[in-house]
Amino acid sequence: MGRQTPLYDSHVASGAKMVDFAGWDMPIHYGSQLNEHRQVREAAGMFDVSHMAVVDLAGAATRDFLRHLLANDVAKLKTTGAALYTCMLNPAGGIKDDLIVYRRDDGAYRMVVNAGTRDKDVAWITEHAADYGVTVNERPELAMIAVQGPAAREAVHGVVSDGLAAGLADLKRFHALAGDGLFVARTGYTGEDGYEIIVPGDAAADLWARLAARGVAPTGLGARDTLRLEAGLNLYGSDMDEDTTPLESGLGWTVAWEPADRDFIGREVLESQRAAGPGRVLVGLVLDGRGVLRGHQKVLTDKGEGETTSGSFAPTLERSVALARVPAGTTSARVEIRGRPHDVFISRPPFVKNGQPNLQI
Amino acid sequence: MSDIPKDLRYSPSHEWVRDEGNGVVTLGITDHAQESLGDLVFVELPEVGQSLAVGDEMGVVESVKAASDLFSPISGEVLEVNETLGDTPEAVNSDPYGDGWIAKVKLSIPTELDDLLDADAYTAVAEEEED
Known part of the structure; x- marks a missing residue:
């Protein structure tokens, strides 16, 4: 206890x-x-x-x-x-x-x-x-x-x-x-x-x-x-x-x-x-489809590999979002969920602002 | 205490199995399992036609807090999956033994049903976890 x-x-x-x-x-x-x-x-x-x-x-x-x-x-x-x-x-x-x-x-x-x-x-x-x-x-x-x-x-x-x-x-x-x-x-x-x-x-x-x-x-x-x-x-x-x-x-x-x-x-x-200039930065990711992003998933980007730091289903958006540390200058990314790459959008947080969706896609 | 119907069979990994007769079973996850997971937000279903052996990974259920693999409690071929869970995964929370069913499977080794736990034995498994 x-x-x-x-x-x-x-x-x-x-x-x-x-x-x-x-x-x-x-x-x-x-x-x-x-x-x-x-x-x-x-x-x-x-x-x-x-x-x-x-x-x-x-x-x-x-x-x-x-x-x-x-x-x-x-x-x-x-x-x-x-x-x-x-x-x-x-x-x-x-x-x-x-x-x-x-x-x-x-x-x-x-x-x-x-x-x-x-x-x-x-x-x-x-x-x-x-x-x-x-x-x-x-x-x-x-x-x-x-x-x-x-x-x-x-x-x-x-x-x-x-x-x-x-x-x-x-x-x-x-x-x-x-x-x-x-x-x-x-x-x-x-x-x-x-x-x-x-x-x-x-x-x-x-x-x-x-x-x-x-x-x-x-x-x-x-x-x-x-x-x-x-x-x-x-x-x-x-x-x-x-x-x-x-x-x-x-x-x-x-x-x-x-x-x-x-x-x-x-x-x-x-x-x-x-x-x-920092070599790696923290970005927001939004899953383009069904599934759930979690922390510590591998991120595959056009500039190399990164990692999600936290992720979850976002109830207000009814889709999944994550924060991820990726190489600076990353413009596109996919996230591996159980070994399979899934397409994600990079979206500047906050994902929700004043109770409303705020996706910069 | 979670609901554990007497007429079903159970696996130690928290799947339930209902014998529909003529060699077909319906399966899903137990009330205890959905309660431990919390609100479900995504179910990855097996594929129709997929052949399963006992213990095979047959899908994933994800709640807001965690992902949990589904393991096949029996051997056989997937006849039908509950496509409605794509839009309403919460049915597994609200009605785990009804609208929240996951798949119907044609048994290849019907005697395997006898190897599964009955309600009393599964109750002991669930209670041990709750302590």
């Missing part, structure tokens, strides 16, 4: 099928992954993402520290609550993790990192923080609920105080607001609008129940994966890892090159890769 989140009993009571995920017992679905996927695209669903780690940073030099630690630049965060998606790199430019960092009051920052990497992340961050006198505080007592879908924000506004609801109504995308003991961020991993709510563990089950009463459907990690894939969002450990750089992972846009004198970890290697 793995670690349990404060919502474990809520999941079991809702009929969840629990599976191991990075050492945690997590709900894969509550009956039908497809129905849960559609509910998020059409109305609202909620996910227990308490297995992700909240890491709070404080100290006078925290901003300087993060400008060194992260490939994106926290100097872009001008106001309290502003958020940034970024990679954290190793010295070779490989991705240690992808994460969201939030600016908080008084020069403090909050990071939310992946469950599977939390221990190595915290060790890495702590090691480098020492030079800056920054304190690193992991917050295992906090739970996190993502509420996503076109009806998600309204549902959340209905379960918080009037004051917080009014603030949230004006909250911009990629910004967070604290209130009612919650930390509510207008972020997500589905391609839909909505919130990720950090809540004290002992208040999580009550918040979950109040959202359910508003018609927000419990949604498992299975649907979370098909939703993020349709939205063209990378999964750490599948689509990128320590051996791939942001430029090889479709994440060049998250690297802040200016100012040129900002010395972030991995910069030197990235600069030379940028100058030469």
Whole structure:
């Protein structure tokens, strides 16, 4: 048996099928992954993402520290609550993790990192923080609920105080607001609008129940994966890892090159890769016919071989899509499924945008 | 607990077989199998006329999360396949022993039916997996 989140009993009571995920017992679905996927695209669903780690940073030099630690630049965060998606790199430019960092009051920052990497992340961050006198505080007592879908924000506004609801109504995308003991961020991993709510563990089950009463459907990690894939969002450990750089992972846009004198970890290697052009890139593939693309299938292209990094049936498209790492300059591709090549189209992700198909074929 | 009809025979790899008389069987995957796979999105059917031996790969069922090979529980020749699964693979989830059937096969060694599991024996196999 793995670690349990404060919502474990809520999941079991809702009929969840629990599976191991990075050492945690997590709900894969509550009956039908497809129905849960559609509910998020059409109305609202909620996910227990308490297995992700909240890491709070404080100290006078925290901003300087993060400008060194992260490939994106926290100097872009001008106001309290502003958020940034970024990679954290190793010295070779490989991705240690992808994460969201939030600016908080008084020069403090909050990071939310992946469950599977939390221990190595915290060790890495702590090691480098020492030079800056920054304190690193992991917050295992906090739970996190993502509420996503076109009806998600309204549902959340209905379960918080009037004051917080009014603030949230004006909250911009990629910004967070604290209130009612919650930390509510207008972020997500589905391609839909909505919130990720950090809540004290002992208040999580009550918040979950109040959202359910508003018609927000419990949604498992299975649907979370098909939703993020349709939205063209990378999964750490599948689509990128320590051996791939942001430029090889479709994440060049998250690297802040200016100012040129900002010395972030991995910069030197990235600069030379940028100058030469990466030899391999991450692209989106759409299967032209029946069948299902999966991760680790061989991709045959006009420039050589590649590999799918994740793939699935895309419920919104009713066909299969994948992300694949292929030689740069690839213009045509086929994917081997059980030894037989299948024609695919190359389509720039996201495959689904604002709940609608977005194929660039 | 999944549905395991008494009048069918089963393979340990989760196929069911219904004896239609005159040497013909209908086969598919069990309720337990569809439940473990989750929502099906693609079924690769065997070919009509294909000859099968016990244990041959005869197709693939794919759910949103995984692909699973179909293994022939008997020997014989494929007479008919359920073409409707091309458009409605979810019939295997909703009605695994009815609309979700996969193929009809003319037996070449009818006594093989006796080697398959009965409902009680298959129940034990399925329960062991659920633990």
